[in-house]
Amino acid sequence: MKSRECQEACKSLQELQNELMRKSMHVGSLAFAVEGQVKEKTKWFSLLRDLTRKLKIMKMEQIELSKIATDYKKCLSDFSDMSSIIQSTISREVDLHHDLRVKFIEASKDRKILYNKVLELKGNIRVFCRSRPLNADEIASAASMAIDFESAKNGELLVKSSGVSKKVFKFDAVFSPEADQAEVFQDTAPLVSSVLDGYNVCIFAYGQTGTGKTYTMVGTEEARGVNYMTLDELFRLMKNMEHQYQYEVSVSVLEVYNEQIRDLLVSGTQPGISTKRLEIRQVGDGVHHVPGLVEARVKNMSEVWEVLQAGSNARAVGATNANEYSSRSHCMHCVMVKSKNLLNGECTRSKLWLVDLAGSERIAKTEVQGERLKEAQNINRSLSALGDVISALATKSPHVPFRNSKLTHLLQDSLGGDSKALMFVQISPTDDDLSETLCSLNFACRVRGVELGPAKKQVDTTEFLKYKQMVERMKQELKSKDAQVNKMDDVISNLDFRWKETNMKNKLLLEKVKELEMQLHIERKIAQQNTDSKQAGLQQQIRQQQEHATAAARPPLASRPLGLYKNISDQQGETLCKEQANGPGSFAQNNCYKSSDPLAPNTGLVKHIDMIEKENNPDLGELKILPQRTGRASSICMTARRATILSNPRRNSLMPLPNIPTSTQVTTPFLPMHPTRTNDLSNGGYQAECFPQPISEDSPRGLRSGGKKLNSILRRSLQKKIQIKPVIRQQMRKGGVNVGEKIRLSIQGRGRMARRVLLGNNGGRRPDSATLHKHIQEKEKGWNIGTGGRNLL
């Protein structure tokens, strides 16, 4: 009977071991489920990482776009600054325009006055008469005066001879010998304005030799002549009008000597010897020019003075009876003035002739000979030609013989009908020179009678055309600039729009990311809940299966041997069994059973007692009752601490966790110890150590000794667990874990379901196809290995 009991106990123990195996497998499956969850979690984390990276990229893009937007805002501010600058410039220009208008009005008034004066002149040629003072010889000889300067009024000049009034000449101005240079120039100055207005002007001095022509035109260092004063006035006026006009002045100095043009600004030339032959060319409508003539650009009076001095020094002079330094040529200063009206862009090119004519002389009187005679003949011939020109102009002859002499040819564009001329007729006040004086005065009267007609402004059409083209080009450029500005405006507005659009996109993406984070949070919660519910379901299932297994393994109370309690405590057991046997019902049938393993004499304590049993047998409440949740260690060993499966703590960070191996999270199940066959048949051929010993403080001595054995077994088991654990880890790393001798949980690749592999008796080889098919069916059933595993085992 004992042997049978032992066998039954062994059988029961075997079944319990099987059950334990199944539970272990369940736990393994749970571990895989958890691993799947972890993988899913990792996947979510990687997704979250990608989203975080994208968010970072988008934030960087947003920063860049913000920078671009800032730049564009700066551009816009620059544009506004530029517009303010332009506005200030415009206002300044408006003020300048106002000032110019005022000055223009004033200048118009001046021009009106001049115009009135010109009208009074009856033409544009004026004649001033100036007499030189008596020289030292004349004073010494007490020469009689032929001119009555005292009676000269309003330009009238009374010529007398031997005290008798002979003739009265009318001029525009008559200057007595006492008149100084400034007084003479006072009436000359208005012509300078005409030069700047673009009119050709000719100022020349005519008269008998030694009458003061050079003195009037050139003067001395102490008393500057008309040339200097005119140029000085010219520069003064130019300076006054520099904001309205742009001027360019050049000066040429030449002389007509013996009917040859000689450039006095060419260095190295000797008087009377021309290095190169200069000819007069007509370059335009009424415009004459001497090609090759030096035109010295002058910007101020010091430069002008240098030029004038150079010309004077090079002039051909010689001593005559009438004049120690007689001019033997016509000295001509040509001042070219180019002006540009900055208001209307009008350009003019005017010419001012300042001519110191050679003195007319009576060859018989001066008694010149040789070279001087030739000079005098040429001088007289050219002066005669000038007279002819004047006569032709006075008689309005259709032909004016300008080309009869170099002098008239050069002065053609300044003596014609479209210019203004001023002639100084120089006379000698003495009676001795009366005849020459009368000749000069008659000539001057003829000149004064010439009506040159209205002066014509010398508009430089080439410059005008050039500037007109420039204006057209500027207009075109302005148009293109306007188009560019419009384009820039479009680009700016487009970029602004794009910036706004990108900003909106960024906002939307941020919202999306937030939504995804929320979604991830919710899904994590759901996954956690699913995991918890799955775990709870599995635990419930395990409990149920455990209960079923317990119920199935437990024999009916009536058939349970009382010896069970003997295993606990012989005395108590018998008493208990007796009491239960005497009691109502069948306690022995319901609550008391013996170990099913007949070979385990001291292992009769069943650790699980359900509530019905407890109710039926309150004393059992003092027995060690296993907790409802079965940990693997505690299912084997009562003393072993139950391993709690803890869920992962909640995390606040979205950063993914490292992939922790499942074996560290899930308690590795103990491998059940199977009884080892021995030759000692007293224990049914099994070593007693293979079976757990009951643990009870109230156990009898026999049981206490058995408890000691159980403790040693548990120690060994724990040691084995410690040894096995790394092996299991290795096996799991390799792709599976052996659960018991005959089942191996095979872990497939990532994301795949784990599957069981029957080890069977084929030494760990692959199971046959039938067995596999069966397990596939089990797998499809959802890892319900409660029956299948048991059957297999």
Ligand SMILES: Nc1ncnc2c1ncn2[C@@H]1O[C@H](COP(=O)(O)OP(=O)(O)OP(=O)(O)O)[C@@H](O)[C@H]1O
């Ligand atoms: N208004 C004047 N006041 C003082 N001196 C004068 C005046 N006019 C002429 N003279 C003097 O008379 C002299 C002769 O003058 P100047 O040389 O100017 O005559 P000219 O007409 O140029 O003679 P030429 O035709 O021979 O060159 C000079 O010494 C000059 O200083």
